[in-house]
Amino acid sequence: MSTDTYTSSVERSNVLATDIAADPGMYRTLTGERPTGPLHLGHLFGTIRERVRLQDLGVETVVVLADYQVITDRDAIGQVQRHVYDAALDNIAAGIDPDKSTIFTHSAVPALNQLLLPFLSLVTEAELHRNPTVKAELAASGRALSGLLLTYPVHQAADILFCKANVVPVGKDQLPHIEMSRVIARRFNDRYAAIFQEPQALLTSSPDVPGLDGRKMSKSFGNAITLSMTPEETAQVIRRTPTDSDRYISYDPDTRPGVSALLTVAGLCTGKKPESIADEIGSAGAGALKTLVTESVNSFLAEHRRRRAELAAQPGYVQSIVRRGNELANETAEQTLREVRRAMGTHY
Structure with missing residues:
Protein backbone atom coordinates (compact mmCIF):
# COMPACT_ATOMS: atom_id res chain seq x y z
CA MET A 1 0.00 0.00 0.00
CA SER A 2 1.38 3.39 -0.99
CA THR A 3 1.96 6.13 1.58
CA ASP A 4 -0.64 8.36 -0.13
CA THR A 5 -3.26 5.59 -0.02
CA TYR A 6 -2.61 4.89 3.65
CA THR A 7 -2.69 8.62 4.48
CA SER A 8 -6.08 8.89 2.80
CA SER A 9 -7.30 5.88 4.79
CA VAL A 10 -6.18 7.51 8.02
CA GLU A 11 -7.96 10.75 7.13
CA ARG A 12 -11.20 8.91 6.31
CA SER A 13 -10.92 6.90 9.51
CA ASN A 14 -10.49 10.06 11.60
CA VAL A 15 -13.63 11.57 10.07
CA LEU A 16 -15.48 8.31 10.68
CA ALA A 17 -14.39 8.22 14.34
CA THR A 18 -15.74 11.74 14.83
CA ASP A 19 -19.05 10.79 13.21
CA ILE A 20 -19.36 7.65 15.34
CA ALA A 21 -18.78 9.62 18.54
CA ALA A 22 -21.46 12.13 17.49
CA ASP A 23 -24.09 9.58 16.41
CA PRO A 24 -23.14 6.00 17.34
CA GLY A 25 -26.68 4.69 16.74
CA MET A 26 -26.17 5.14 12.99
CA TYR A 27 -23.47 2.48 12.91
CA ARG A 28 -23.19 -1.29 13.05
CA THR A 29 -19.83 -3.01 13.35
CA LEU A 30 -18.76 -6.55 12.49
CA THR A 31 -15.66 -7.89 14.18
CA GLY A 32 -14.43 -11.28 15.35
CA GLU A 33 -11.77 -13.95 15.28
CA ARG A 34 -10.99 -17.46 14.14
CA PRO A 35 -11.44 -19.89 17.06
CA THR A 36 -8.18 -21.77 16.50
CA GLY A 37 -7.18 -21.86 20.17
CA PRO A 38 -7.36 -19.91 23.44
CA LEU A 39 -7.46 -16.13 23.10
CA HIS A 40 -4.47 -14.26 24.49
CA LEU A 41 -3.28 -10.80 25.48
CA GLY A 42 -2.76 -9.90 21.83
CA HIS A 43 -6.46 -10.43 21.16
CA LEU A 44 -7.45 -8.43 24.22
CA PHE A 45 -5.31 -5.40 23.37
CA GLY A 46 -5.62 -5.76 19.61
CA THR A 47 -9.35 -6.23 19.02
CA ILE A 48 -11.53 -7.06 22.00
CA ARG A 49 -11.09 -3.81 23.90
CA GLU A 50 -11.91 -1.81 20.76
CA ARG A 51 -15.15 -3.71 20.14
CA VAL A 52 -16.13 -3.21 23.78
CA ARG A 53 -15.43 0.52 23.39
CA LEU A 54 -17.65 0.75 20.31
CA GLN A 55 -20.41 -1.24 22.00
CA ASP A 56 -20.32 1.03 25.03
CA LEU A 57 -20.51 4.09 22.77
CA GLY A 58 -23.79 2.74 21.41
CA VAL A 59 -22.61 1.14 18.15
CA GLU A 60 -24.53 -2.04 17.33
CA THR A 61 -21.87 -4.75 17.63
CA VAL A 62 -21.79 -8.14 15.94
CA VAL A 63 -19.03 -10.62 16.84
CA VAL A 64 -18.37 -13.54 14.50
CA LEU A 65 -16.52 -16.62 15.71
CA ALA A 66 -15.47 -17.76 12.26
CA ASP A 67 -15.24 -21.51 12.77
CA TYR A 68 -15.36 -22.37 9.06
CA GLN A 69 -12.32 -20.15 8.55
CA VAL A 70 -10.26 -22.29 10.95
CA ILE A 71 -9.47 -24.60 8.03
CA THR A 72 -8.34 -21.91 5.61
CA ASP A 73 -4.70 -22.72 6.41
CA ARG A 74 -4.77 -26.03 8.29
CA ASP A 75 -5.81 -29.64 7.73
CA ALA A 76 -8.04 -30.17 10.77
CA ILE A 77 -10.58 -28.10 12.65
CA GLY A 78 -9.34 -29.24 16.08
CA GLN A 79 -11.32 -28.62 19.27
CA VAL A 80 -13.33 -25.91 17.55
CA GLN A 81 -16.43 -26.16 19.76
CA ARG A 82 -14.36 -25.69 22.90
CA HIS A 83 -12.48 -22.78 21.34
CA VAL A 84 -15.77 -21.13 20.29
CA TYR A 85 -17.19 -21.28 23.79
CA ASP A 86 -13.90 -20.13 25.34
CA ALA A 87 -13.74 -17.16 22.94
CA ALA A 88 -17.31 -16.22 23.80
CA LEU A 89 -16.47 -16.38 27.52
CA ASP A 90 -13.43 -14.16 27.06
CA ASN A 91 -15.38 -11.59 25.05
CA ILE A 92 -18.12 -11.40 27.65
CA ALA A 93 -15.65 -11.30 30.54
CA ALA A 94 -13.89 -8.40 28.79
CA GLY A 95 -17.11 -6.40 28.54
CA ILE A 96 -19.14 -7.58 25.55
CA ASP A 97 -22.76 -7.49 26.74
CA PRO A 98 -24.90 -10.25 25.16
CA ASP A 99 -27.98 -8.09 25.69
CA LYS A 100 -26.46 -5.37 23.49
CA SER A 101 -24.24 -7.33 21.11
CA THR A 102 -24.56 -10.51 19.05
CA ILE A 103 -22.02 -13.35 19.25
CA PHE A 104 -22.49 -16.02 16.58
CA THR A 105 -20.65 -18.81 14.77
CA HIS A 106 -20.05 -18.72 11.03
CA SER A 107 -21.07 -22.34 10.32
CA ALA A 108 -24.46 -21.94 12.04
CA VAL A 109 -25.73 -19.35 9.54
CA PRO A 110 -26.44 -21.06 6.19
CA ALA A 111 -27.90 -17.94 4.54
CA LEU A 112 -24.67 -16.03 5.21
CA ASN A 113 -22.68 -18.69 3.39
CA GLN A 114 -25.11 -18.72 0.46
CA LEU A 115 -24.04 -15.16 -0.26
CA LEU A 116 -20.64 -16.50 -1.30
CA LEU A 117 -21.85 -17.68 -4.71
CA PRO A 118 -23.08 -14.33 -6.04
CA PHE A 119 -20.21 -12.53 -4.30
CA LEU A 120 -17.61 -14.79 -5.93
CA SER A 121 -19.04 -13.87 -9.33
CA LEU A 122 -18.18 -10.23 -8.63
CA VAL A 123 -14.40 -10.65 -8.21
CA THR A 124 -11.66 -11.97 -10.46
CA GLU A 125 -9.08 -14.62 -9.76
CA ALA A 126 -6.34 -12.01 -10.19
CA GLU A 127 -7.90 -9.79 -7.52
CA LEU A 128 -7.95 -12.70 -5.09
CA HIS A 129 -4.34 -13.62 -5.80
CA ARG A 130 -3.24 -10.02 -5.20
CA ASN A 131 -4.69 -9.90 -1.69
CA PRO A 132 -1.73 -9.50 0.72
CA THR A 133 -3.37 -11.49 3.51
CA VAL A 134 -3.88 -14.47 1.22
CA LYS A 135 -0.20 -14.23 0.24
CA ALA A 136 0.95 -14.00 3.86
CA GLU A 137 -1.27 -16.85 5.10
CA LEU A 138 -0.16 -19.04 2.21
CA ALA A 139 3.52 -18.40 2.95
CA ALA A 140 3.03 -19.09 6.66
CA SER A 141 1.09 -22.31 6.09
CA GLY A 142 3.70 -23.97 3.89
CA ARG A 143 0.86 -25.72 2.05
CA ALA A 144 -0.63 -25.59 -1.42
CA LEU A 145 -3.13 -22.80 -2.00
CA SER A 146 -6.60 -24.13 -1.23
CA GLY A 147 -9.78 -22.78 -2.73
CA LEU A 148 -10.90 -21.79 0.75
CA LEU A 149 -7.79 -19.74 1.44
CA LEU A 150 -7.94 -18.10 -1.99
CA THR A 151 -11.54 -17.01 -1.37
CA TYR A 152 -10.93 -16.02 2.27
CA PRO A 153 -11.43 -12.28 1.52
CA VAL A 154 -14.85 -13.05 0.00
CA HIS A 155 -15.83 -15.00 3.10
CA GLN A 156 -14.95 -11.95 5.14
CA ALA A 157 -16.98 -9.76 2.81
CA ALA A 158 -19.98 -12.04 3.37
CA ASP A 159 -19.47 -11.77 7.14
CA ILE A 160 -19.50 -7.99 6.91
CA LEU A 161 -22.26 -7.52 4.35
CA PHE A 162 -24.78 -10.10 5.55
CA CYS A 163 -25.53 -7.92 8.58
CA LYS A 164 -24.95 -4.70 6.61
CA ALA A 165 -22.17 -3.58 8.90
CA ASN A 166 -21.02 -0.11 7.88
CA VAL A 167 -17.92 0.19 10.07
CA VAL A 168 -15.18 -2.39 10.63
CA PRO A 169 -12.32 -1.77 13.09
CA VAL A 170 -9.07 -2.96 11.54
CA GLY A 171 -5.33 -2.55 11.61
CA LYS A 172 -3.34 -1.31 8.63
CA ASP A 173 -2.65 -4.81 7.31
CA GLN A 174 -6.39 -5.59 7.09
CA LEU A 175 -7.33 -2.63 4.92
CA PRO A 176 -7.29 -4.76 1.72
CA HIS A 177 -10.06 -6.93 3.17
CA ILE A 178 -12.28 -3.93 3.75
CA GLU A 179 -11.55 -2.70 0.22
CA MET A 180 -12.60 -6.11 -1.14
CA SER A 181 -15.87 -5.84 0.78
CA ARG A 182 -16.41 -2.34 -0.60
CA VAL A 183 -15.73 -3.55 -4.15
CA ILE A 184 -18.20 -6.43 -3.79
CA ALA A 185 -20.89 -4.16 -2.33
CA ARG A 186 -20.38 -1.59 -5.08
CA ARG A 187 -20.40 -4.14 -7.90
CA PHE A 188 -23.51 -5.88 -6.57
CA ASN A 189 -25.33 -2.56 -6.26
CA ASP A 190 -24.31 -1.59 -9.79
CA ARG A 191 -25.21 -4.92 -11.34
CA TYR A 192 -28.44 -5.73 -9.52
CA ALA A 193 -29.86 -3.25 -7.00
CA ALA A 194 -28.64 -0.91 -4.25
CA ILE A 195 -28.82 -3.22 -1.24
CA PHE A 196 -25.47 -2.81 0.48
CA GLN A 197 -23.65 0.12 2.02
CA GLU A 198 -19.93 0.17 1.37
CA PRO A 199 -18.38 -0.58 4.78
CA GLN A 200 -15.81 1.86 6.12
CA ALA A 201 -12.56 1.00 7.87
CA LEU A 202 -12.01 2.37 11.35
CA LEU A 203 -8.26 2.20 11.83
CA THR A 204 -7.40 1.17 15.38
CA SER A 205 -4.30 2.24 17.26
CA SER A 206 -3.99 -1.07 19.07
CA PRO A 207 -0.45 -1.81 20.24
CA ASP A 208 1.68 -4.63 18.91
CA VAL A 209 1.80 -7.26 21.62
CA PRO A 210 4.96 -9.34 21.34
CA GLY A 211 5.08 -12.97 22.33
CA LEU A 212 7.40 -14.07 25.08
CA ASP A 213 10.11 -14.87 22.53
CA GLY A 214 9.99 -11.45 20.87
CA ARG A 215 8.00 -12.57 17.84
CA LYS A 216 4.34 -11.62 17.37
CA MET A 217 2.18 -13.17 20.09
CA SER A 218 0.52 -16.14 18.43
CA LYS A 219 -1.15 -19.38 19.41
CA SER A 220 0.78 -21.17 16.67
CA PHE A 221 4.14 -19.94 18.01
CA GLY A 222 3.42 -21.14 21.54
CA ASN A 223 4.61 -17.81 22.93
CA ALA A 224 1.33 -16.43 24.24
CA ILE A 225 -0.14 -15.55 27.62
CA THR A 226 -3.70 -16.76 27.20
CA LEU A 227 -6.60 -15.10 28.95
CA SER A 228 -7.76 -18.41 30.43
CA MET A 229 -4.46 -19.18 32.20
CA THR A 230 -4.44 -19.34 35.97
CA ALA A 313 -19.51 -21.87 36.47
CA GLN A 314 -23.07 -21.24 35.25
CA PRO A 315 -24.29 -24.47 33.58
CA GLY A 316 -25.17 -23.93 29.94
CA TYR A 317 -24.64 -20.16 30.09
CA VAL A 318 -22.15 -19.67 27.27
CA GLN A 319 -23.90 -22.25 25.09
CA SER A 320 -27.16 -20.32 25.46
CA ILE A 321 -25.47 -17.04 24.50
CA VAL A 322 -24.00 -18.54 21.33
CA ARG A 323 -27.29 -20.26 20.49
CA ARG A 324 -29.22 -17.02 20.85
CA GLY A 325 -26.62 -15.16 18.81
CA ASN A 326 -26.92 -17.78 16.07
CA GLU A 327 -30.68 -17.34 16.01
CA LEU A 328 -30.38 -13.57 15.65
CA ALA A 329 -27.68 -13.88 12.98
CA ASN A 330 -29.86 -16.35 11.04
CA GLU A 331 -32.79 -13.94 11.07
CA THR A 332 -30.58 -11.15 9.73
CA ALA A 333 -28.88 -13.33 7.11
CA GLU A 334 -32.15 -14.76 5.82
CA GLN A 335 -33.57 -11.26 5.39
CA THR A 336 -30.47 -10.14 3.50
CA LEU A 337 -30.52 -13.26 1.33
CA ARG A 338 -34.18 -12.62 0.48
CA GLU A 339 -33.24 -9.12 -0.65
CA VAL A 340 -30.36 -10.48 -2.72
CA ARG A 341 -32.57 -13.07 -4.38
CA ARG A 342 -35.22 -10.50 -5.25
CA ALA A 343 -32.56 -8.20 -6.71
CA MET A 344 -31.11 -11.04 -8.79
CA GLY A 345 -34.50 -12.39 -9.85
CA THR A 346 -33.91 -15.76 -8.17
CA HIS A 347 -36.87 -15.68 -5.78
CA TYR A 348 -39.44 -18.36 -6.48
Missing part, protein backbone atom coordinates in the same frame (compact mmCIF):
# COMPACT_ATOMS: atom_id res chain seq x y z
CA PRO A 231 -2.02 -17.05 37.86
CA GLU A 232 0.18 -20.09 38.49
CA GLU A 233 0.24 -21.06 34.81
CA THR A 234 1.08 -17.47 33.92
CA ALA A 235 4.00 -17.51 36.34
CA GLN A 236 5.27 -20.79 34.89
CA VAL A 237 5.19 -19.66 31.27
CA ILE A 238 6.93 -16.37 32.10
CA ARG A 239 9.52 -18.17 34.23
CA ARG A 240 10.41 -20.41 31.26
CA THR A 241 10.91 -17.44 28.92
CA PRO A 242 14.50 -17.33 27.60
CA THR A 243 16.31 -14.05 28.16
CA ASP A 244 20.09 -13.61 27.91
CA SER A 245 23.22 -13.54 30.07
CA ASP A 246 23.34 -9.74 30.59
CA ARG A 247 22.18 -9.09 34.15
CA TYR A 248 21.49 -5.40 33.55
CA ILE A 249 17.98 -5.00 32.16
CA SER A 250 17.58 -2.72 29.13
CA TYR A 251 14.98 -2.23 26.43
CA ASP A 252 16.44 -3.15 23.04
CA PRO A 253 14.05 -5.19 20.83
CA ASP A 254 16.67 -5.74 18.11
CA THR A 255 19.41 -7.30 20.22
CA ARG A 256 17.46 -8.40 23.32
CA PRO A 257 14.11 -9.68 22.00
CA GLY A 258 13.22 -11.84 25.01
CA VAL A 259 13.96 -9.19 27.62
CA SER A 260 12.30 -6.47 25.54
CA ALA A 261 9.18 -8.58 24.98
CA LEU A 262 8.78 -9.05 28.73
CA LEU A 263 9.24 -5.32 29.29
CA THR A 264 6.63 -4.52 26.63
CA VAL A 265 4.07 -6.89 28.15
CA ALA A 266 4.63 -5.37 31.59
CA GLY A 267 4.29 -1.90 30.09
CA LEU A 268 0.97 -2.70 28.43
CA CYS A 269 -0.42 -4.14 31.65
CA THR A 270 0.75 -1.27 33.87
CA GLY A 271 0.55 1.69 31.50
CA LYS A 272 4.25 2.40 31.92
CA LYS A 273 6.89 2.73 29.21
CA PRO A 274 9.12 -0.34 28.79
CA GLU A 275 12.20 1.85 29.11
CA SER A 276 11.02 3.13 32.50
CA ILE A 277 10.43 -0.38 33.76
CA ALA A 278 13.91 -1.39 32.58
CA ASP A 279 15.41 1.53 34.50
CA GLU A 280 13.52 0.51 37.65
CA ILE A 281 14.88 -3.03 37.50
CA GLY A 282 18.40 -2.05 36.47
CA SER A 283 20.95 -4.64 37.57
CA ALA A 284 18.47 -6.77 39.53
CA GLY A 285 18.48 -9.26 36.66
CA ALA A 286 16.09 -11.43 34.68
CA GLY A 287 14.61 -13.00 37.80
CA ALA A 288 13.39 -9.65 39.07
CA LEU A 289 12.07 -8.80 35.60
CA LYS A 290 10.08 -12.02 35.37
CA THR A 291 8.66 -11.50 38.84
CA LEU A 292 7.54 -8.00 37.92
CA VAL A 293 5.99 -9.17 34.64
CA THR A 294 4.14 -11.98 36.38
CA GLU A 295 2.73 -9.61 39.00
CA SER A 296 1.77 -7.06 36.32
CA VAL A 297 -0.04 -9.57 34.12
CA ASN A 298 -1.82 -11.31 36.98
CA SER A 299 -2.97 -8.01 38.44
CA PHE A 300 -4.16 -6.76 35.03
CA LEU A 301 -6.10 -9.97 34.30
CA ALA A 302 -7.47 -10.54 37.81
CA GLU A 303 -10.91 -9.04 37.18
CA HIS A 304 -11.17 -10.67 33.74
CA ARG A 305 -10.37 -14.05 35.23
CA ARG A 306 -12.79 -13.57 38.11
CA ARG A 307 -15.61 -12.67 35.74
CA ARG A 308 -14.70 -15.48 33.35
CA ALA A 309 -14.73 -18.10 36.09
CA GLU A 310 -18.05 -16.79 37.35
CA LEU A 311 -19.62 -17.15 33.90
CA ALA A 312 -18.05 -20.55 33.22
